[in-house]
Amino acid sequence: MDENKHCEESQACRSKCCxxxxxxxxxxxxxxxxxxxxxxxxxxxxxxQPIFFTHKTHVETAGLSCDxxxxxxxxxxxxxxxxxxxxxxxxxxxxxxxxxxxxSSETRRAxxxxxxxxxxxxxxxxxxxxxxxxxxxDNVFFSHAAHYKRCFSCHLTMKGNLxxxxxxxxxxxxxxxxxxxEELDKNLPVSVNVLTGYSKTTMKMATCxxxxxxxxxxxxxxxxxxxxxxxxxxxxx
Amino acid sequence: MSAVKEFNVKWGMAIDLDxxxxxxxxxxxxxxxxxxxxxxxxxxxxxxxxxLVVYELSNGKAFPEHDVAYLPRPCQQCAKQPCAxxxxxxxxxxxxxxxxxxxxxxxxxxxxxxxxxxxxxxRYFNWHDPVWPGGLDKVLTPDVSARPRGVVEKxxxxxxxxxxxxxxxxxxxxxxxxxxxxxxxxxxxxxxxYVTSCAEACPNGAIVFGDLNNPEHRVYQLTHxxxxxxxxxxxxxxxxxxYYLSSREWVRRQGDNxxxxxxxxxxxxxxxxxxxxxxxxxxxx
Numbered sequence: 001m002d003e004n005k006h007c008e009e010s011q012a013c014r015s016k017c018c019x020x021x022x023x024x025x026x027x028x029x030x031x032x033x034x035x036x037x038x039x040x041x042x043x044x045x046x047x048x049q050p051i052f053f054t055h056k057t058h059v060e061t062a063g064l065s066c067d068x069x070x071x072x073x074x075x076x077x078x079x080x081x082x083x084x085x086x087x088x089x090x091x092x093x094x095x096x097x098x099x100x101x102x103x104s105s106e107t108r109r110a111x112x113x114x115x116x117x118x119x120x121x122x123x124x125x126x127x128x129x130x131x132x133x134x135x136x137x138d139n140v141f142f143s144h145a146a147h148y149k150r151c152f153s154c155h156l157t158m159k160g161n162l163x164x165x166x167x168x169x170x171x172x173x174x175x176x177x178x179x180x181x182e183e184l185d186k187n188l189p190v191s192v193n194v195l196t197g198y199s200k201t202t203m204k205m206a207t208c209x210x211x212x213x214x215x216x217x218x219x220x221x222x223x224x225x226x227x228x229x230x231x232x233x234x235x236x237x
Numbered sequence: 238m239s240a241v242k243e244f245n246v247k248w249g250m251a252i253d254l255d256x257x258x259x260x261x262x263x264x265x266x267x268x269x270x271x272x273x274x275x276x277x278x279x280x281x282x283x284x285x286x287x288x289l290v291v292y293e294l295s296n297g298k299a300f301p302e303h304d305v306a307y308l309p310r311p312c313q314q315c316a317k318q319p320c321a322x323x324x325x326x327x328x329x330x331x332x333x334x335x336x337x338x339x340x341x342x343x344x345x346x347x348x349x350x351x352x353x354x355x356x357x358x359x360r361y362f363n364w365h366d367p368v369w370p371g372g373l374d375k376v377l378t379p380d381v382s383a384r385p386r387g388v389v390e391k392x393x394x395x396x397x398x399x400x401x402x403x404x405x406x407x408x409x410x411x412x413x414x415x416x417x418x419x420x421x422x423x424x425x426x427x428x429x430x431y432v433t434s435c436a437e438a439c440p441n442g443a444i445v446f447g448d449l450n451n452p453e454h455r456v457y458q459l460t461h462x463x464x465x466x467x468x469x470x471x472x473x474x475x476x477x478x479x480y481y482l483s484s485r486e487w488v489r490r491q492g493d494n495x496x497x498x499x500x501x502x503x504x505x506x507x508x509x510x511x512x513x514x515x516x517x518x519x520x521x522x
Contacts, residue, residue, distance in 0.1 A: 137343075137382075138382040138383060139341075139342060139343055139382035141380070141397065141400050143400070143404045143407070145404050145407045145408045146403075146404065146407055149407050149410070150407075229333060229334070231330065231332035231333035231339065232327075232328075232330060232332070232339045232341045232344070233332075233333050233337065233339035233341075233393075233396055234333060236339065236341050236343075237380060237381060237382055237396065237397050237400065
């Protein structure tokens with residue numbers, strides 16, 4: 001008796017719910033909105049670089065190339081960010097400003113940024129605490145020397161879509177992993193994962209595997225074909 | 238057991254137990270090099286972290302005949318690893334030139350199957366998050382990652398030094414591998430270009446590190462055709478890369494569970510006939 005009654009009740013309940021899909025649709029919409037817009041903001045916090053810097057000005061107006069500032073050390077390790085000495089050579093002091101006379105809001109901003117930079121860093125001799133977009137996690141060993149020598153030896157001279165630049169201009173090969181910034185006329189905001197502390201644009205393991213686990217690189221055929229070892233200890237430490 | 242990967246280079250050690258005084262410099266050097274934090278209670282020997290432990294061996298006899306020996310035990314870097322075969326997430330493997338057994342901390346789920354499987358007790362579980370008191374974190378080795386609570390770790394033959402040595406070669410434009418005078422492929426890293434921290438720290442030179450396959454390396458000369466060389470629990474067939482040397486028979490006997498009537502010596506000749514040319518095989522004498 002009781003069981004029958006229970007069944008009837010639940011059936012009634014089910015039919016009632018099915019006739020009214022609005023709560024479900026509303027729930028889905030709320031969940032999607034939360035997942036799409038609200039949750040990422042909770043996971044990532046935005047950080048700003050300590051000074052206003054544009055790659056575009058330095059590449060286009062000043063005519064610098066990437067390796068003017070981002071240099072390789074004698075031992076093959078990548079120096080990454082330029083030290084103050086590299087900036088000093090042009091931005092020497094307040095009496096020799098590089099930015100044009102301010103006549104618009106844009107040029108005023110540039111002039112202001114340069115004056116601030118010289119006052120706060122050049123004159124005090126303090127290094128700029130740049131925030132690095134692509135700092136690798138603690139457990140990763142990445143050698144620029146290994147990739148610079150090995151990848152460059154083929155991919156700068158190969159034909160077709162395997163070609164990633166020329167020996168004179170290897171930018172595209174760098175940009176396989178690094179974001180292209182030479183067109184950017186403002187700071188790229190840094191999104192930091194609040195749980196891990198890593199930047200959102202840090203290279204993920206999938207990017208490494210794109211080459212290391214690629215069939216063309218995975219097997220050592222012993223005939224000198226490019227071999228990117230995919231053992232764990234190749235990159236992990 | 239899965240197929241054994243053969244590599245041109247097999248990094249290994251020869252530890253002379255007659256030279257070892259048990260001073261523990263290797264243990265200290267290992268802790269410092271590999272960023273092992275001091276544990277909260279070091280008297281609890283079930284929860285201490287030592288990638289390298291010096292064991293004291295005794296011949297068990299009374300005073301006039303009493304003798305002791307000290308046995309440093311790093312990870313034995315087995316070619317047939319009991320640990321990797323039981324790992325459910327492939328957090329440990331031996332897949333790279335050099336034959337070093339890797340341990341990937343972010344991948345490890347802390348199930349500790351490998352610890353149960355390792356016959357040498359060379360694996361350690363992080364019971365606590367690392368805490369470096371008094372500014373000790375300022376002197377951490379930057380090339381070695383810190384391990385969180387809940388993962389297993391072990392000696393890696395200072396693998397970060399291997400990476401650095403290879404990087405030095407690359408930077409100089411030299412090849413990683415070269416064909417040696419014996420016609421085989423060998424690592425181009427000079428013998429002193431890659432040395433583990435413990436071998437470097439040993440004041441008596443008891444620990445010799447190098448390529449077991451390279452006849453020009455001292456470790457090869459010490460371990461091949463040397464009747465004093467033995468490996469731990471050799472008859473398990475784990476094919477370890479750490480050799481011990483001792484001229485004392487009772488020390489060699491403690492390398493494995495020998496019965497009273499059994500003699501010490503290389504077991505390969507018995508286990509795998511024709512596989513291994515053994516100089517001190519008792520059956521051939």
